[in-house]
Amino acid sequence: MTNFPIAPKHPMTREFHGRSFVDNYEWLRDKQSPETLDYLNAENAYTESKTKQLETLTENIFQEVKSRVKETDMSVPTRRGDYWYYGRSIEGKNYGISCRLPVEDGQDPWTPPVIPEEGAPAGEQVLLDVNELAEGHEFFSLGASTVSESGRLLAYSQDTAGDERFTLFVKDLQTGELLEDRLDGIHYGATWIGDEYIFYTTVDDAWRADKVWRHQLGTAQDQDVLVFEEKDEHFNVGVGKARSDKYVFIGLGSKLTSEAWVIEADTPDAAPKLLWQRETGVDYDVDHAVVGGKDYWVVTHNATGPNFEVGYCEVGDLKPLRELNVLMAHSDTVRIEGVDTYRDHIAVGYRRGGIGRAAIMDVRAGWGAFDELTFKEELYTVAIGGNPEWDAPVLRVSYTSFIEPGQLFDYRVATGEYTLLKSQEIPGGYNKDDYVAYRMWAEAEDGARIPVSVIHRADLDRTKPNPALLYAYGSYEMSIDPYFSVFRLSLMDRGMIYAIAHVRGGGEMGRSWYDEGKMLNKKNTFTDFIAVADDLIARRVTTPKTLVAEGGSAGGLLMGAVANMAPDRFVGIQANVPFVDPLTSILKPELPLTIPEWEEWGDPYHDPEVYDYMLSYSPYENVAAQDYPDILALTSLNDTRVLYVEPAKWIAKLRDTASSGEFLLKTEMAAGHGGVSGRYAKWRQNAFEFAWTINKATGATE
Structure with a gap:
């Protein structure tokens, strides 16, 4: 032509x-x-x-x-409950395969096992082979893929059109069979409470996530309970669970304003409770921490300045945002981006001088100060993530730069020691x-x-x-x-x-x-x-x-x-x-x-x-x-x-x-x-x- x-x-x-x-x-x-x-x-x-x-x-x-890509490869195993979870990619296959191994007695419970890249080790269980799910579909996207608290059930969702509307299925990992539960037309994500309930969101005609639902396993979708509905068309709604597994958070957000509601996980059928009522222009995010045996809300908010601040208060003593105890104060030169809480420490991500940074606070002896993780390169990216376990004494830290292939470390908070778990391999060689x-x-x-x-x-x-x-x-x-x-x-x-x-x-x-x-x-x-x-x-x-x-x-x-x-x-x-x-x-x-x-x-x-x-x-x-x-x-x-x-x-x-x-x-x-x-x-x-x-x-x- x-x-x-x-x-x-x-x-x-x-x-x-x-x-x-x-x-x-x-x-x-x-x-x-x-x-x-x-x-x-x-x-x-x-x-x-x-x-x-x-x-x-x-x-x-x-x-x-x-x-330059290692086509047959695998991710570093991540612990969740009694299992190590990891993903495989195989040369010639378009999609990944998710697997797990049980945590073995007698081994360090926080040192991931060394798993061969080819050939399944004894005890390996394939959770999902996405290549099989995608077969026959011109387009395929995996949405949710989350295991229940006991480790027995897997909820996963798929989109075969590209329109970001998903269908969710539940797989019994002991039998390998799909349950009769099927949720159509849902949004991204799914949150387990125990092995009985799944919280999820749906969208309205304008593709806005506006509703949170609770599904009880073994029931039809038309019996699902509407937990929360946000009618203000400026706001999207999401649902997730604290790493401690103690609370379910329902978060609402517009471009300028947010609001959080909470449900105690041991009463999943309870009505959500409002934390801080929305205030135009005030954006906040909440996590749960336990320090000195007490439950706290740790809050990242912009109520005291546009670059955000981190504060805290006891769960039973809900202070106004502007009166929270300050963990990391607002600064004109530091943009705070959020926190992650664990049993023994808190991680914070922030941006200074155009570079994203991370710092850790050890809270075993009570509230303390954040210590920044430091690196030698001028331009780099560091991130703390892939740490689902509440009581882990180590943090997963990823590092990369424009010329440094990705690296993944375990950072032991008590000693400050880094253990390199994996470096991105460039077949054929690469010299930075x-x-x-x-x-x-x-x-x-x-x-x-x-x-x-x-x-x-x-x-x-x-x-x-x-x-x-x-x-x-x-x-x-x-x-x-x-x-x-x-x-x-x-x-x-x-x-x-x-x-x-x-x-x-x-x-x-x-x-x-x-x-x-x-x-x-x-x-x-x-x-x-x-x-x-x-x-x-x-x-x-x-x-x-x-x-x-x-x-x-x-x-x-x-x-x-x-x-x-x-x-x-x-x-x-x-x-x-x-x-x-x-x-x-x-x-x-x-x-x-x-x-x-x-x-x-x-x-x-x-x-x-x-x-x-x-x-x-x-x-x-x-x-x-x-x-x-x-x-x-x-x-x-x-x-x-x-x-x-x-x-x-x-x-x-x-x-x-x-x-x-x-x-x-x-x-x-x-x-x-x-x-x-x-x-x-x-x-x-x-x-x-x-x-x-x-x-x-x-x-x-x-």
């Missing part, structure tokens, strides 16, 4: 606040329409024809990735000294200093400009932290620089960094990205003819905005599941997730000022008769977060309006927001995306 598809124009007029906008492509929203499906299939065929020259490069990258990672700073229009992470081969000739990929996200206070990527090696080994612009709207520099890139400050996200591109060009790191931009989802909005605002800075722009028609979507309260999003973007439905501000940057409405870089947009037909119609309309309008540029749309016809399922299909899709980027920046086809 040599001629691009031409989307027919079926004009529709949008009227709001006395403003009119004629939309020629809104008809593409009807995904049941043969005309829509024919158009999307034609676009796929056109994209395939225009990227045929990338087949060799795509295959080479795919094979490089395969050669062959690559470098460092931080640069660019200056925004208003003088703000924007952190930029830069990664490339150590032997790269930096006396001249080099091809580069500039990535960013910049929304929801999400931080793009250092992480190791085998895909990135294929890019850097072809002489490219990988750079990340930590723009406002993200969370790298604290809550104010987020606040300055949302609502009526959203344009800072876009101008920050352009400032970083300009800085890289001014420093002769790269050139506009060799610089590709990439972002996905809300980062795809960023891509659409900079395509309109600064098209001459980039040779190509890749937009994954891009939110490029935000005003149309946010004006539709009936769409999935829309009303809660008003606290992120503003409410254009009711507020003319917000309408005009969003109209001024919305990529779709601002496509202009100008030269554009080449653009690749990727989407999925069943995406419920960013509907396929947004990039479809955007590409159609670019084709109709722009004076130059090649515009490609690739739609996965059986997938959701995360794209295709199965690791090999994902690798191949990612290889295609990297091939497109490398080709645009370097001209390479191999």
